[in-house]
Amino acid sequence: MKLAFDGLNGSVYKTRDNAISDVGGFESVELSVLLCNDEFIRKLNKEWRNEDHATDVLSLSQHVPDLKLPILMLGDIVISVETAARQAEERGHSLIDEIRILMVHGLLHLLGFDHEVSDExxxxxEKEEELLLKSLGWKGKGLIQSAHDAETHVNSHEEKPDGELLKDRKREGSLRFYKPKFKYIFCDMDGTLLNSKSQISSTTVKALKEVSSRGVKVVIATGKSRSAVINIFKEVDLAGKDGIVSEFSPGVFLQGLLVYGKQGQEIFRKNLDPSVCREACLYSLENKVPLIAFGKDRCLSLFDHPSVDSLHTVYNEPKAEIMPSVEHLLADADIQKVLFLDTPEVVATTLRPYWSQATGDRAKVVQAVPGHLEIVPAGTSKGSGVNMLLDHLGITPKEIMAIGDAENDIEMLELASLGVALSNGSEKSKAVANVIVASNDEDGAADAMYRYAF
Incomplete structure (x- = not known):
């Protein structure tokens, strides 16, 4: 610290606030350093700077120039060890090296330097950071230079093809990338967050944790039931109060037929016309086409079939309850949608043409997965569910980014300020998207979060 003070004597810096100059006039100097986690620094950042995201270091000054005290009360330097650890790994040095770099940066802020004022x-x-680190014999570049290097690295690879995108992500924790561009990311599940094995990859888990730690709220908008989504996120330790989804978080489920508000309460539900549901069930029995009827967090069917089982074992939906008859099924639960399961060819050539005509204006058909055909109430969609939730949350489409892949995501992608489609998606969804990223098997959703959310 003495080196920093000595550097202020006769300083030629034009932009530094010189409220602290004659350090020799004080009997002693007090400075505190607090090491914490991302959640603590996020709350502090929100309280002091109205920035609802984690950061690496905060400087909280206690110096009051007008008070003639014998002690120089510099203030507090708060460092997130979690963010520091990520940055240390990316920059190729130890955690203690990164903490020292952050201490220097924080100290200079307390001494009147502010890199956000102007380029000068x-x-x-930046010059003073490098000088102090070199004088102390500490490793690493200054924080400002490290952030600049990361930005230069990203921009130099901006035009690479999709297969190379993940190699050139914005480096997490870089100083210039803290401020989010969006308050919310609305994200689809099948074909988007989930890969072709219906799993969330470790890379995508890391991205979800990163955006969440920086104050961006991820909201799931999917054709799945809420219980299925919670089970999937439990497998990667992202369910519950501090996770991405829980019974107390907002979300859009069953293609917008069930919408949950800010405390997880149900704010909208739309049931399928009973006559359509009855006709679909009879068709299933007569033609031996597997069918699942969704009633909130329950799945009902009329007979056992491997495809029915796969909805539970592969897609994590609740295990189907086999009903003894159509009448029992209709009486047992309010049905929001029905889902036929067959080969992509049969769905495209037989089921979709038939049910598009048979439902008339009573319902409509949608597809999220090639071998699945869903019949949902007329006048509803995932996009309308998202719009309803935005009104409930008091946010505008300009404040959200949306990520999806299928035709049922089109309205959501069009609604958002930035609509992102994955390369594995339908041609229609890619046609309306603002940008197209890598596929779900190449962690395209994670790539989108790193590249466009900040």
Whole structure:
């Protein structure tokens, strides 16, 4: 710290606030350093700077120039060890090296430097960071230079093809990338967050944790039931109060037929016309086509079939309850949608043409997966569910980014300020998207979060 003070004597820096200059006039100097986690620094960042996201270091000054105290009360430097650890790994040095770099950065803020004021101020603070680190014999570049290097690295690879995108992500934790561009990311599940094995990859898990730690709220908008989504996120330790989804978080489920509000309460439900449901059930029995009827967090069917089982074992939906008759099924639960399961060819050539005509204006058909045909109430969609939730949350489409892949995501992609389609998606969804990223098997959703959310 003495080196930093000595550097202020006769300082030629034009942009530094010189409220602290004659350090020799104080009997002693007090400075505290607090090491914490991302959640703690996020709350502090929100309280002091109205920035609802984690950061690496905060400087909280306690110096009051007008008070003639014998002690120089510099203030507090707060460092998130979690963010520091990520940055240390990316920059190829130890955690203690990164903490030292952050301490220097925080100390210079307390001494009147502020890189956010202007380009000149940034250059002056960068110069002093390098000088202090070199004088102390500490490893690593200054924080400002490290952030600049990361940004230069990203921009130099901006035009690479999809297969190379993940190699050139924005480096997490870089100083210039903290401020989110969006308050919310609305994200689809099948074909988007989930890969072709219906799993969330470790890379996508890391991205979800990162955006969440920086104050961006991820909201699931899917054709799945809420219980299925919670079970999937439990497998990667992202369900519950501090996770991405829980029974107390907002979300859009069953293609917008069930919408849950900010405390997880149901704010909208739309049931399928009983006559359509009855006709679909009879068709299933007569033609031996497997069918699942969704009633909130229950799945009902009329006979056992491997495809029915796969909805539970592969897609994590609740295990289907086999009903003894159509009448029992209709009486047992309010049905929001029905789902036929067959080969993609049969769905495209037989089921879809038939049910598009048979439902008339009573219902409509949608597809999220090639071998699945869903019949949902007329006048509803995932996009309308998202719009309803935005009104409930008091946010505008300009504040959200949406990520999807299928035709049922089109309205959501069009609604959002930035609509992102994955390369494995339908041609219709890619046609309306603002940008197209890598496929779900190449962690396209994670790539989108790193590239466009900040």
């Amino acid at each position: 101020a940034e250059l002056e603070m």
